[in-house]
Amino acid sequence: MGYKTNIMEKIRKNKEIKQLINQSKDLDSFFKEAEKIGLFNDFSLLTFFYRPPSIVIDELLSMGMQFNVNNNTIKTINNEQELIIEEEYSNLTEYRIINMMRTEWAQIESWMAFFIKLGEFVRKQSNINVYINYIDDVIPTLFISLGVIYAALSELSNENKEVVEIEDGLEVGPGDEVAYLDGNGWRRATIIAIEKDDNAYSERFNPYIRLQVERAKGNGTLESVPRTLWSKKIRMSANYKKTSGSVVRLNDDLSENLIKRCGNDICEKLKFYNEKYINLIGSGIEKNIEEIIDFFKFRDKYGEYTMKDYIYFSERGLNYSNVNIIKSDKFEPYNSEEVVSVFVGSSSALNLNQYKTLKNIYIINRKRLNLLNNEVLETQVSQEMVNQKNDKLYSELQIFLENHGVKVPKGCELIVY
The missing domain is CATH 2.40.10 (Thrombin, subunit H)
Incomplete structure (x- = not known):
């Protein structure tokens, strides 16, 4: 059973969706009510409904569900939605979901922008911990990783140095x-x-x-x-x-899309340093990511690109990597003052906490019920908050997000300390 078939089966069995469709006089009113009750906090439902209305309506009809909607309503919904998104996220890129057969480009969703900007913010701090409880853990991890990498590349570009240097915090010396x-x-x-x-x-x-x-x-x-x-x-x-x-034998390749956006000089520096920006920690995390990383395609002023143009995993077979995968306590961490450790799931946060750095993100999928581990992690986070209290960080994050027109997604529990 494919990904799309699974979503349609989920919609068929969801009584709340059926009831909402029956109560909605048109597609516009359905969207408004669905957002009120947080229906689109479920990523798979969001990807289904936020496609061209004609496609959504046809697929709902195939499942025996029908809106009282006409072409004028569809046009109005499209124009209003595009206007709102363009106003708030005009400085971000466009995207489409390849495996969902989304043929039209749309402005990046607000929840995507949030996780990207969160990654950028964490990268810029000297000491920070973030706890996230959300409806998914793997997809937000990808967007957080993009944000961390965007910020790191921006720092490298802004250095404006003609040649590379041994940077502070980069441990290089005799014997290496x-x-x-x-x-x-x-x-x-x-x-x-x-x-x-x-x-x-x-x-x-x-x-x-x-x-x-x-x-x-x-x-x-x-x-x-x-x-x-x-x-x-x-x-x-x-x-x-x-x-x-x-x-x-050393594969020294980098994506042409990355070279186009960063330039040859920056990319040569990347290959020299071979610096990891992220320790990505969790059992089976690489497999989970590989299953969805190709879903997303993006477009900016340089053209189209994918997450793989920016995210280079340590087990990808290339010399260069910027994300260090840690699946168990047998793996070596990447130690640096700047590296961000992202713990995916409460089990990884508790069982692999020796990989903590100065910058840590704990991301929990509330739909994966591991109540005991979740409670233990929450207790641990509460204790750390008391010991490392920093009221300014959350306020600074709020200001940072507001300056970029981004809000914390509905249903996302966020703790920063």
Whole structure:
């Protein structure tokens, strides 16, 4: 049974929807009443009803449900809805849901904007914890991740530096293994030192990274790489496949859509740092995300793109990744002052809390009833709030959201401390 079939079956069995349709004189009044009772807090229902009205009406008819609606009403609903959304979210992108066969583009929904902006806000803080109880956990996690990544890329773009630098909080030093590019491809290498060369032709070349580079038959050579070439010749935290020789297989690709939006210089920096912005924590989280990440397609002034153009998981097979997947206590965390740890589900928050960082998001799906774990987590959050009380954070978040025309979605419990 496909995703769309499941939604139609849910609608058939929902007495509240049937009653509301019977009571509504037209599609316009149905939307108004449905929003009042929070019907569209259910993401699957939202995606079904917020499509072109003609398609919705045809599919409801196929299920034996009918509105007293005419073409003029449909036109009015479309115009009013587009006007409201365009006014509030004109600075955000458009989207459509591919697997729901949505052929028309629409302005991004308010709940999508909220989770994106929440991710941006968390990224910008030095110390923050957020607890979210919502009707879904996986889809909001994707939009939060987009927000964190958008903010991180914006920071990198605003640096306006010609060459890369070893940033504060990025732990790099002697003994670290990297990949080094020479004429024969990528090779395994180890950092010996990062130091200034007093004899450098130009000060902009300083500092140099001194490397011990592996060669054939266990031999090695010393190489010195000036700062101006770091982004071309070195890959930190490299993800490569070993070969029988010293040359390694390393997939250094990035999406053309990302390069188009960020530029070559920024993307070279991304590949050099290979910095993770998010620890994504939860059993089976990668599988759940892979099932839905291709549903969404977006459009901005540069053209169309998908979430995969921005979100690079650590297990995707590429050298570059910005999201570190943690499925159990056997996985290594990414440690940085800037990394955001997102715990998906109360079980991950309780059982894998050793992966907490300075910035943590706990997101709970209230429809997955694990009452004991939920209660334990809520108690833990309450205790942490007392110990780490910061009344300003929630107020600052409210102001941040208001400045972007975004509100907390109905039915979303939000705690910030």
